[in-house]
Amino acid sequence: MKTVSNILLFVAIILLVGCGKKDNPVPKNIFNTPSLADVSIKLDIDGVRLTNNSDNHTLFVEKERVVKNLFFRYEYERVTLIAPNMSYLDTDVIEGREYLYRFYAYNSMDQSYSKPTTKSVRYEIPVRIGNISSKIVGSTLCVEIDDMRGMDNVTFYLNGNFVYEYNEGDGKYCIDIPSTIMIDFKAVPHRKGSEGVPYIKSFKRDPSDGLFPPQNIKVVQTGSRSILSWDKLKGYDEYNIYVDKDGKQELLTTTVATIFSYSIPKGDECATLKLSSVKGGEESSLITVAICR
Numbered sequence: 001m002k003t004v005s006n007i008l009l010f011v012a013i014i015l016l017v018g019c020g021k022k023d024n025p026v027p028k029n030i031f032n033t034p035s036l037a038d039v040s041i042k043l044d045i046d047g048v049r050l051t052n053n054s055d056n057h058t059l060f061v062e063k064e065r066v067v068k069n070l071f072f073r074y075e076y077e078r079v080t081l082i083a084p085n086m087s088y089l090d091t092d093v094i095e096g097r098e099y100l101y102r103f104y105a106y107n108s109m110d111q112s113y114s115k116p117t118t119k120s121v122r123y124e125i126p127v128r129i130g131n132i133s134s135k136i137v138g139s140t141l142c143v144e145i146d147d148m149r150g151m152d153n154v155t156f157y158l159n160g161n162f163v164y165e166y167n168e169g170d171g172k173y174c175i176d177i178p179s180t181i182m183i184d185f186k187a188v189p190h191r192k193g194s195e196g197v198p199y200i201k202s203f204k205r206d207p208s209d210g211l212f213p214p215q216n217i218k219v220v221q222t223g224s225r226s227i228l229s230w231d232k233l234k235g236y237d238e239y240n241i242y243v244d245k246d247g248k249q250e251l252l253t254t255t256v257a258t259i260f261s262y263s264i265p266k267g268d269e270c271a272t273l274k275l276s277s278v279k280g281g282e283e284s285s286l287i288t289v290a291i292c293r
Helices: 002-019 028-032
Strands: 039-044 047-052 058-067 073-082 087-090 098-107 117-122 132-137 140-145 153-158 161-166 173-176 182-191 199-204 215-222 225-231 238-245 248-255 259-263 270-279 287-292
Touching: 039 117, 047 058, 047 073, 073 087, 073 098, 132 182, 132 199, 140 153, 140 182, 153 173, 161 173, 215 287, 225 270, 238 259, 248 259, 248 270
Parallel strands: none
Antiparallel strands: 039 047, 047 087, 058 073, 058 098, 098 117, 132 140, 140 173, 153 161, 153 182, 182 199, 215 225, 225 259, 238 248, 238 270, 270 287
Protein backbone atom coordinates (compact mmCIF):
# COMPACT_ATOMS: atom_id res chain seq x y z
CA MET A 1 0.00 0.00 0.00
CA LYS A 2 2.86 2.30 0.82
CA THR A 3 4.46 1.61 -2.55
CA VAL A 4 1.25 2.59 -4.38
CA SER A 5 1.03 5.83 -2.38
CA ASN A 6 4.60 6.69 -3.31
CA ILE A 7 3.88 6.04 -6.97
CA LEU A 8 0.75 8.24 -6.89
CA LEU A 9 2.71 11.02 -5.16
CA PHE A 10 5.43 10.82 -7.82
CA VAL A 11 2.86 11.02 -10.63
CA ALA A 12 1.16 13.99 -8.96
CA ILE A 13 4.48 15.86 -8.75
CA ILE A 14 5.18 15.17 -12.44
CA LEU A 15 1.72 16.47 -13.39
CA LEU A 16 2.15 19.62 -11.28
CA VAL A 17 5.48 20.35 -12.86
CA GLY A 18 4.23 19.67 -16.35
CA CYS A 19 0.91 21.53 -16.00
CA GLY A 20 1.96 24.27 -13.67
CA LYS A 21 2.15 27.98 -14.51
CA LYS A 22 4.56 28.66 -17.36
CA ASP A 23 6.53 31.83 -17.96
CA ASN A 24 5.02 34.13 -20.53
CA PRO A 25 6.92 34.09 -23.84
CA VAL A 26 9.01 37.13 -24.71
CA PRO A 27 6.70 39.70 -26.38
CA LYS A 28 7.41 40.04 -30.07
CA ASN A 29 7.47 43.82 -29.86
CA ILE A 30 10.58 43.74 -27.69
CA PHE A 31 12.57 43.11 -30.86
CA ASN A 32 11.46 46.50 -32.23
CA THR A 33 13.49 48.26 -29.55
CA PRO A 34 17.32 48.24 -29.55
CA SER A 35 19.06 46.34 -26.78
CA LEU A 36 20.87 49.53 -25.72
CA ALA A 37 20.26 53.26 -26.10
CA ASP A 38 22.42 55.05 -28.67
CA VAL A 39 23.51 58.22 -26.86
CA SER A 40 26.56 60.48 -26.88
CA ILE A 41 27.76 62.87 -24.17
CA LYS A 42 29.70 66.05 -24.79
CA LEU A 43 30.87 68.79 -22.43
CA ASP A 44 29.43 72.19 -23.28
CA ILE A 45 30.43 75.62 -22.06
CA ASP A 46 27.11 75.75 -20.15
CA GLY A 47 26.72 72.11 -19.08
CA VAL A 48 26.59 68.49 -20.28
CA ARG A 49 25.03 67.93 -23.71
CA LEU A 50 23.24 64.61 -24.21
CA THR A 51 22.41 63.58 -27.79
CA ASN A 52 19.97 60.89 -28.92
CA ASN A 53 21.59 59.34 -32.01
CA SER A 54 18.60 57.16 -32.87
CA ASP A 55 16.46 57.87 -35.93
CA ASN A 56 13.36 56.18 -34.46
CA HIS A 57 13.39 55.93 -30.68
CA THR A 58 12.79 58.45 -27.91
CA LEU A 59 15.47 58.58 -25.21
CA PHE A 60 14.46 58.52 -21.53
CA VAL A 61 17.14 60.19 -19.41
CA GLU A 62 17.64 59.65 -15.68
CA LYS A 63 20.32 61.13 -13.45
CA GLU A 64 21.75 59.85 -10.20
CA ARG A 65 21.23 62.09 -7.20
CA VAL A 66 22.07 61.90 -3.49
CA VAL A 67 19.20 61.56 -1.02
CA LYS A 68 20.26 63.19 2.24
CA ASN A 69 18.76 61.60 5.32
CA LEU A 70 20.16 59.50 8.17
CA PHE A 71 22.23 57.60 5.61
CA PHE A 72 23.44 58.96 2.30
CA ARG A 73 21.98 56.90 -0.53
CA TYR A 74 21.74 57.24 -4.28
CA GLU A 75 18.79 56.91 -6.60
CA TYR A 76 17.84 57.97 -10.13
CA GLU A 77 15.38 60.67 -11.05
CA ARG A 78 13.88 61.40 -14.46
CA VAL A 79 15.55 64.37 -16.16
CA THR A 80 14.03 64.63 -19.62
CA LEU A 81 12.89 62.90 -22.80
CA ILE A 82 14.92 63.45 -25.97
CA ALA A 83 13.33 63.03 -29.40
CA PRO A 84 15.21 61.15 -32.17
CA ASN A 85 18.33 62.99 -33.43
CA MET A 86 17.84 65.77 -30.87
CA SER A 87 19.91 66.83 -27.87
CA TYR A 88 19.40 68.18 -24.35
CA LEU A 89 21.71 70.42 -22.32
CA ASP A 90 21.88 69.57 -18.62
CA THR A 91 22.90 72.85 -16.96
CA ASP A 92 22.49 71.51 -13.40
CA VAL A 93 26.19 70.65 -13.10
CA ILE A 94 29.17 71.84 -11.08
CA GLU A 95 32.75 71.91 -12.35
CA GLY A 96 34.90 69.08 -11.05
CA ARG A 97 31.96 66.84 -10.06
CA GLU A 98 31.21 63.48 -11.68
CA TYR A 99 27.68 62.67 -12.87
CA LEU A 100 26.06 59.33 -13.67
CA TYR A 101 23.24 59.09 -16.23
CA ARG A 102 20.94 56.18 -17.07
CA PHE A 103 19.28 55.94 -20.49
CA TYR A 104 16.44 53.91 -22.01
CA ALA A 105 15.44 53.81 -25.67
CA TYR A 106 11.64 53.87 -25.94
CA ASN A 107 9.52 52.66 -28.84
CA SER A 108 6.23 54.58 -28.66
CA MET A 109 4.55 52.36 -31.28
CA ASP A 110 4.51 49.29 -29.06
CA GLN A 111 5.47 50.95 -25.75
CA SER A 112 8.62 48.89 -25.23
CA TYR A 113 11.88 49.88 -23.54
CA SER A 114 15.47 48.88 -24.16
CA LYS A 115 17.81 47.64 -21.48
CA PRO A 116 19.32 50.51 -19.44
CA THR A 117 22.58 52.15 -20.50
CA THR A 118 24.62 53.98 -17.87
CA LYS A 119 27.34 56.52 -18.61
CA SER A 120 29.34 58.75 -16.31
CA VAL A 121 31.06 62.05 -17.04
CA ARG A 122 33.17 64.45 -15.03
CA TYR A 123 32.16 68.00 -15.84
CA GLU A 124 34.90 70.46 -16.60
CA ILE A 125 34.31 73.72 -18.44
CA PRO A 126 35.55 73.11 -21.99
CA VAL A 127 38.81 74.78 -22.92
CA ARG A 128 38.72 77.67 -25.39
CA ILE A 129 41.44 79.20 -27.54
CA GLY A 130 42.51 82.52 -26.08
CA ASN A 131 44.82 84.05 -28.68
CA ILE A 132 44.73 82.88 -32.29
CA SER A 133 45.43 84.62 -35.59
CA SER A 134 44.21 83.39 -38.99
CA LYS A 135 44.44 85.19 -42.31
CA ILE A 136 44.52 84.49 -46.02
CA VAL A 137 47.43 85.71 -48.10
CA GLY A 138 46.90 84.97 -51.80
CA SER A 139 45.98 81.31 -51.99
CA THR A 140 47.36 80.40 -48.56
CA LEU A 141 45.76 80.37 -45.12
CA CYS A 142 48.14 80.93 -42.21
CA VAL A 143 47.24 80.19 -38.58
CA GLU A 144 49.15 80.69 -35.34
CA ILE A 145 48.15 80.10 -31.69
CA ASP A 146 50.14 82.11 -29.20
CA ASP A 147 49.00 80.41 -25.99
CA MET A 148 48.36 76.64 -25.76
CA ARG A 149 47.96 76.48 -21.98
CA GLY A 150 45.24 74.04 -20.91
CA MET A 151 45.09 72.42 -24.36
CA ASP A 152 46.51 69.06 -25.43
CA ASN A 153 46.20 69.91 -29.14
CA VAL A 154 44.02 71.77 -31.65
CA THR A 155 42.56 70.25 -34.82
CA PHE A 156 42.14 72.43 -37.93
CA TYR A 157 39.37 72.06 -40.52
CA LEU A 158 38.93 73.74 -43.91
CA ASN A 159 35.44 73.68 -45.44
CA GLY A 160 34.54 70.85 -43.09
CA ASN A 161 37.58 68.68 -43.87
CA PHE A 162 40.31 67.87 -41.36
CA VAL A 163 43.68 69.31 -42.44
CA TYR A 164 46.08 69.43 -39.45
CA GLU A 165 46.66 68.68 -35.76
CA TYR A 166 48.33 71.71 -34.16
CA ASN A 167 50.55 71.18 -31.08
CA GLU A 168 52.47 73.46 -28.75
CA GLY A 169 55.59 74.82 -30.40
CA ASP A 170 54.31 74.44 -33.98
CA GLY A 171 54.44 78.20 -34.58
CA LYS A 172 52.87 79.52 -37.78
CA TYR A 173 51.10 76.88 -39.87
CA CYS A 174 50.21 77.63 -43.51
CA ILE A 175 48.21 75.59 -45.99
CA ASP A 176 47.02 76.07 -49.57
CA ILE A 177 43.32 76.79 -49.62
CA PRO A 178 40.82 75.17 -52.01
CA SER A 179 39.64 77.01 -55.11
CA THR A 180 36.37 78.14 -53.54
CA ILE A 181 35.12 81.66 -52.94
CA MET A 182 33.93 80.81 -49.42
CA ILE A 183 36.57 79.47 -47.03
CA ASP A 184 35.33 78.20 -43.66
CA PHE A 185 38.06 77.65 -41.07
CA LYS A 186 37.49 75.91 -37.74
CA ALA A 187 39.96 75.19 -34.92
CA VAL A 188 38.83 72.75 -32.22
CA PRO A 189 40.85 72.61 -28.97
CA HIS A 190 41.13 69.33 -27.04
CA ARG A 191 41.80 68.59 -23.39
CA LYS A 192 41.75 65.16 -21.73
CA GLY A 193 39.98 63.63 -24.71
CA SER A 194 37.15 66.18 -24.77
CA GLU A 195 36.50 68.83 -27.39
CA GLY A 196 36.57 72.45 -26.32
CA VAL A 197 34.88 75.55 -27.70
CA PRO A 198 35.66 75.78 -31.44
CA TYR A 199 37.09 78.91 -33.03
CA ILE A 200 35.31 79.58 -36.33
CA LYS A 201 36.11 82.14 -39.00
CA SER A 202 34.76 82.48 -42.55
CA PHE A 203 36.50 84.24 -45.42
CA LYS A 204 34.83 85.39 -48.64
CA ARG A 205 37.20 85.85 -51.54
CA ASP A 206 36.58 88.31 -54.37
CA PRO A 207 35.64 86.35 -57.56
CA SER A 208 37.50 88.94 -59.63
CA ASP A 209 40.70 88.27 -57.67
CA GLY A 210 41.87 85.28 -59.70
CA LEU A 211 40.24 82.47 -61.66
CA PHE A 212 37.68 80.32 -59.88
CA PRO A 213 35.87 77.24 -61.22
CA PRO A 214 32.06 77.11 -60.92
CA GLN A 215 30.91 77.41 -57.33
CA ASN A 216 28.20 75.66 -55.29
CA ILE A 217 27.41 73.01 -57.90
CA LYS A 218 24.13 71.15 -57.37
CA VAL A 219 22.99 67.97 -59.14
CA VAL A 220 19.43 66.74 -59.62
CA GLN A 221 19.30 63.15 -60.87
CA THR A 222 16.30 61.61 -62.66
CA GLY A 223 17.14 58.19 -64.02
CA SER A 224 19.93 58.58 -66.56
CA ARG A 225 19.42 62.36 -66.83
CA SER A 226 21.39 64.79 -64.66
CA ILE A 227 20.72 68.50 -64.31
CA LEU A 228 23.68 70.52 -63.01
CA SER A 229 23.42 74.10 -61.76
CA TRP A 230 25.92 76.49 -60.15
CA ASP A 231 26.31 80.08 -58.97
CA LYS A 232 26.86 82.83 -61.51
CA LEU A 233 30.27 84.45 -61.07
CA LYS A 234 30.44 88.18 -61.63
CA GLY A 235 32.97 89.14 -64.30
CA TYR A 236 33.15 85.67 -65.89
CA ASP A 237 32.27 85.19 -69.57
CA GLU A 238 31.30 81.52 -69.92
CA TYR A 239 31.68 77.99 -68.58
CA ASN A 240 33.15 74.86 -70.16
CA ILE A 241 31.71 71.39 -69.50
CA TYR A 242 33.82 68.31 -70.22
CA VAL A 243 33.20 64.58 -69.92
CA ASP A 244 36.01 62.33 -68.77
CA LYS A 245 36.64 59.43 -71.18
CA ASP A 246 39.48 57.10 -70.22
CA GLY A 247 41.33 59.92 -68.49
CA LYS A 248 40.97 62.36 -71.36
CA GLN A 249 38.71 65.42 -71.27
CA GLU A 250 36.22 65.75 -74.12
CA LEU A 251 34.53 69.16 -74.40
CA LEU A 252 30.76 68.80 -74.39
CA THR A 253 29.77 72.45 -74.57
CA THR A 254 30.66 76.04 -73.75
CA THR A 255 27.76 77.99 -72.27
CA VAL A 256 26.96 81.35 -70.68
CA ALA A 257 24.13 79.72 -68.70
CA THR A 258 24.55 78.35 -65.19
CA ILE A 259 22.58 75.16 -65.85
CA PHE A 260 23.39 72.08 -67.93
CA SER A 261 21.59 68.82 -68.69
CA TYR A 262 23.45 65.56 -69.35
CA SER A 263 22.22 62.01 -70.03
CA ILE A 264 24.42 59.08 -69.06
CA PRO A 265 25.00 56.89 -72.16
CA LYS A 266 23.26 53.53 -72.38
CA GLY A 267 25.32 50.76 -70.87
CA ASP A 268 27.04 53.09 -68.40
CA GLU A 269 26.02 53.43 -64.77
CA CYS A 270 28.08 56.53 -63.97
CA ALA A 271 29.88 59.40 -65.66
CA THR A 272 32.48 61.97 -64.65
CA LEU A 273 31.97 65.60 -65.70
CA LYS A 274 34.45 68.43 -65.23
CA LEU A 275 33.58 72.11 -65.26
CA SER A 276 35.64 75.28 -65.61
CA SER A 277 35.04 79.02 -65.78
CA VAL A 278 36.38 81.36 -68.45
CA LYS A 279 37.30 85.02 -67.90
CA GLY A 280 39.08 87.22 -70.42
CA GLY A 281 39.99 84.21 -72.52
CA GLU A 282 41.64 82.41 -69.58
CA GLU A 283 40.28 79.15 -68.21
CA SER A 284 40.14 78.26 -64.53
CA SER A 285 41.08 74.93 -63.00
CA LEU A 286 38.63 72.05 -63.45
CA ILE A 287 36.19 70.91 -60.79
CA THR A 288 35.02 67.30 -60.92
CA VAL A 289 31.42 66.13 -60.56
CA ALA A 290 30.66 62.38 -60.49
CA ILE A 291 27.10 61.37 -61.40
CA CYS A 292 25.36 57.99 -61.44
CA ARG A 293 21.93 56.69 -62.43
